[in-house]
Amino acid sequence: MNKDILICGVGGQGTVLASKLIASAAMSENNIVHSAETIGMAQRGGSVTSHVRIGQNAFSPLIPDHCADLILSFEPAEAVRNLKFLKKDGAVIVNSQPIKPITETLDNTGYDGSNMIEYLKQNCKTCIVVDGKYFSDNLGSSKFFNIAILGVACGANKLGLDKDSLIKQIETKVKEKFVEVNKKAFELGIKIGEQNAA
Amino acid sequence: MKKDYVMGNSAIALGALSAGVKVVCGYPGTPSTEIIETIFRVPHDNVHLEWSVNEKVAMEVATSAAYSGARSLVTMKQVGLNVASDPLMSLAYVGVKGGMVIVVADDPGPISSQTEQDTRAFANFCRIPVFDPASPEQAFQMVQDAFLYSEKYHTPVILRPTTRVCHAYASIEFNENYCVKPYEGFVKDSSKWVIFPKLSFANHAMIEKRNVTIGNDFSSYKFNCVTNAKASSKKAVIATGDSYAYAKEALLENQEITLIQVGTPHPLPENFLLKALEGIDDVLCIEELSPYIENEVLRLCGKHHLKLNVYGKNTSHVALSGENSVQSVKRSINKFLGIDKTDDIAFENIPNLPIRPPVLCAGCPHRAAFYAVKVAMKNKKSYFCGDIGCYTLGNAKPLDMVDTCLCMGGGVTMSQGFNFVDKEATSFAFIGDSTFFASGLTGVVNAVYNEANVIICILDNSTTAMTGHQPHPGTGFNLMGNFVDKVDISKVLEGIGVNTIVTVNPLDFKASVDAVKDCASIKGVKVIIFKAPCISIVKPHKPVKFTQKCNSCRVCIKKLGCPAIIMNEGKVAIDTSLCVGCNLCAQICPRKSIEESKCE
Numbered sequence: 194m195n196k197d198i199l200i201c202g203v204g205g206q207g208t209v210l211a212s213k214l215i216a217s218a219a220m221s222e223n224n225i226v227h228s229a230e231t232i233g234m235a236q237r238g239g240s241v242t243s244h245v246r247i248g249q250n251a252f253s254p255l256i257p258d259h260c261a262d263l264i265l266s267f268e269p270a271e272a273v274r275n276l277k278f279l280k281k282d283g284a285v286i287v288n289s290q291p292i293k294p295i296t297e298t299l300d301n302t303g304y305d306g307s308n309m310i311e312y313l314k315q316n317c318k319t320c321i322v323v324d325g326k327y328f329s330d331n332l333g334s335s336k337f338f339n340i341a342i343l344g345v346a347c348g349a350n351k352l353g354l355d356k357d358s359l360i361k362q363i364e365t366k367v368k369e370k371f372v373e374v375n376k377k378a379f380e381l382g383i384k385i386g387e388q389n390a391a
Numbered sequence: 392m393k394k395d396y397v398m399g400n401s402a403i404a405l406g407a408l409s410a411g412v413k414v415v416c417g418y419p420g421t422p423s424t425e426i427i428e429t430i431f432r433v434p435h436d437n438v439h440l441e442w443s444v445n446e447k448v449a450m451e452v453a454t455s456a457a458y459s460g461a462r463s464l465v466t467m468k469q470v471g472l473n474v475a476s477d478p479l480m481s482l483a484y485v486g487v488k489g490g491m492v493i494v495v496a497d498d499p500g501p502i503s504s505q506t507e508q509d510t511r512a513f514a515n516f517c518r519i520p521v522f523d524p525a526s527p528e529q530a531f532q533m534v535q536d537a538f539l540y541s542e543k544y545h546t547p548v549i550l551r552p553t554t555r556v557c558h559a560y561a562s563i564e565f566n567e568n569y570c571v572k573p574y575e576g577f578v579k580d581s582s583k584w585v586i587f588p589k590l591s592f593a594n595h596a597m598i599e600k601r602n603v604t605i606g607n608d609f610s611s612y613k614f615n616c617v618t619n620a621k622a623s624s625k626k627a628v629i630a631t632g633d634s635y636a637y638a639k640e641a642l643l644e645n646q647e648i649t650l651i652q653v654g655t656p657h658p659l660p661e662n663f664l665l666k667a668l669e670g671i672d673d674v675l676c677i678e679e680l681s682p683y684i685e686n687e688v689l690r691l692c693g694k695h696h697l698k699l700n701v702y703g704k705n706t707s708h709v710a711l712s713g714e715n716s717v718q719s720v721k722r723s724i725n726k727f728l729g730i731d732k733t734d735d736i737a738f739e740n741i742p743n744l745p746i747r748p749p750v751l752c753a754g755c756p757h758r759a760a761f762y763a764v765k766v767a768m769k770n771k772k773s774y775f776c777g778d779i780g781c782y783t784l785g786n787a788k789p790l791d792m793v794d795t796c797l798c799m800g801g802g803v804t805m806s807q808g809f810n811f812v813d814k815e816a817t818s819f820a821f822i823g824d825s826t827f828f829a830s831g832l833t834g835v836v837n838a839v840y841n842e843a844n845v846i847i848c849i850l851d852n853s854t855t856a857m858t859g860h861q862p863h864p865g866t867g868f869n870l871m872g873n874f875v876d877k878v879d880i881s882k883v884l885e886g887i888g889v890n891t892i893v894t895v896n897p898l899d900f901k902a903s904v905d906a907v908k909d910c911a912s913i914k915g916v917k918v919i920i921f922k923a924p925c926i927s928i929v930k931p932h933k934p935v936k937f938t939q940k941c942n943s944c945r946v947c948i949k950k951l952g953c954p955a956i957i958m959n960e961g962k963v964a965i966d967t968s969l970c971v972g973c974n975l976c977a978q979i980c981p982r983k984s985i986e987e988s989k990c991e
């Protein structure tokens with residue numbers, strides 16, 4: 194399988210765990226995987242990306258422009274920021290809940306992500322908008338969105354990975370006391386994904 | 392054998408353990424930090440592992456291991472090598488017995504560094520070999536090979552990964568049953584281990600001759616290799632480091648160009664390159680940072696009268712600064728081939744994106760310290776000298792409390808310089824606890840000795856926060872897994888002879904402002920230790936609450952810039968997922984409309 198998946202969001206949203214789970218699930222299905230993370234200053238409230246590259250012709254750890262099959266975005270503006278990576282017919286799965294940077298709060302520009310979601314809907318062939326609030330209401334915290342969005346991607350058949358191999362990775366890679374709630378997040382995501390499957 | 396999906400830095404760590412390393416030292420710095428963190432996490436029986444107080448110290452500790460025949464690994468980021476350059480330059484002359492590999496992580500971009508310096512050029516300056524991996528897989532191999540070459544030629548060797556190698560992930564297969572390689576121990580011989588002009592003179596000549604031999608040896612090294620070689624090919628690309636990975640991917644569409652990797656930039660594998668470039672008319676050098684290989688190839692052309700056109704950074708085919716990528720390499724190759732192709736633009740009219748500069752975390756005690764100084768010094772001429780660490784972020788609006796930032800420890804001494812050129816103003820230095828131990832101490836001694844009038848603010852959050860919370864001498868824990876006596880900053884300062892030392896909790900706003908005002912009224916060297924733990928190493932308190940009294944005047948937002956205070960439907964609100972209940976906003980609210988978080 195050849196697949197390039199970009200995961201993006203804001204520092205602290207749990208993008209790294211999501212990328213690790215995809216990578217290890219892909220490897221458990223006998224694929225060659227490379228990935229890369231943003232680490233360092235950018236973590237502190239800045240934009241973060243994880244690049245997951247599945248396949249034997251991926252030599253660069255970063256996805257080249259116009260090559261990502263899928264963008265999983267934890268925040269509306271971050272999806273737009275990373276659109277240059279998306280393939281012409283690639284898919285975007287995006288959280289509609291914005292994270293307001295302090296620069297916006299200071300200038301009171303009223304950024305709420307809605308114009309980003311509108312742009313994505315109009316300009317991407319496949320754009321699945323997910324309401325992060327639905328998951329935090331059901332799971333008690335926004336912390337499990339990273340696993341929920343994996344469920345959405347899986348349910349919408351965008352990951353190219355078997356549901357069970359992802360669940361297996363959740364069981365082994367996530368801290369034991371959080372396994373159950375994360376599995377629940379994943380299942381909730383799958384349902385949303387299935388509703389949005391083309 | 393065990394197979395693991397690991398970060399490039401972990402691959403380097405596992406490679407060093409597989410090579411039987413005995414002593415591992417370093418100082419945290421992105422993108423190198425995870426090498427030592429990995430060794431700490433995995434089994435490492437009989438290995439001495441330490442976060443040294445700085446890179447110079449790390450190099451010196453490892454040197455004794457190398458003199459004793461044991462294998463040693465030293466890790467740092469590129470600017471760390473500047474700090475460690477004093478011992479390294481001399482060590483290059485003296486040489487080693489046990490293999491010594493110095494991992495220096497370069498940071499093209501730069502993504503989280505002060506400089507875009509090129510460690511390959513530094514290795515050339517020191518006259519020691521350097522390995523330049525293109526991927527985590529190569530880094531794993533190369534660190535082991537580097538130990539062999541180090542021992543074969545009795546020289547320290549540098550492994551120079553870049554950020555994209557350090558922080559990339561790949562599958563690594565390694566033998567879990569590694570153990571420390573046996574070593575002889577130190578054999579006294581002052582003619583060998585004591586550097587004197589006579590020794591340096593003799594060894595300098597030896598080193599220059601030896602480097603020719605190493606260059607020849609490197610000519611058959613596996614990571615100096617040619618792919619896509621065709622007899623008909625008249626054009627070639629030479630790539631080094633991660634640029635080789637980008638070029639390999641970029642050239643998947645074009646198999647007519649010869650691709651050459653140089654995995655050991657110094658000493659240059661001349662014979663390998665001469666052979667690889669036979670029949671080639673035009674060569675494009677793709678690399679990051681300096682045009683190192685490009686200039687070496689030009690040198691080769693002069694030396695051997697090669698009829699070869701050399702393209703790269705010197706000819707504007709490759710960018711002079713910043714990172715390369717698959718698409719930038721494609722652009723470089725297209726220009727090289729004379730193909731006029733503009734980049735595809737898939738998305739147009741993209742809406743304005745919110746800017747997300749890195750900021751101090753919600754509840755960060757540094758914010759409180761900066762704000763206290765700001766309030767205390769309002770309308771008074773002051774200089775605020777920053778330093779390297781999370782608190783560099785105090786420069787951001789609305790705090791705007793960092794006037795300068797130069798290098799590790801530089802703020803302490805720069806504040807003295809400002810005091811000497813402007814007696815009217817109050818000069819401040821801001822430095823973190825880890826940075827204080829790394830290179831702030833000597834600056835304080837200088838201030839006392841040279842009678843500076845300065846206020847040194849030590850922002851003591853009990854960890855090395857910026858690089859991911861490493862322990863340091865003030866934390867009472869070391870990497871051998873031991874709880875040790877904490878080095879008490881206050882006592883250290885007392886010993887140096889600082890007369891005014893105040894310790895205050897920065898989250899107590901009034902006490903902090905008073906402490907600053909008091910210090911500003913006294914002559915001499917004053918130190919304020921703002922002591923409160925990093926929010927990432929303690930359990931958060933409950934969030935504060937905005938009560939009915941709040942009229943959304945936005946004073947808290949405009950003064951503090953805390954990411955947990957947001958605007959929600961036109962009203963000031965608290966983001967309860969971010970607020971840790973530091974209570975700073977509650978203390979500065981003019982209407983007292985924020986209910987403080989009660990300690991649980």
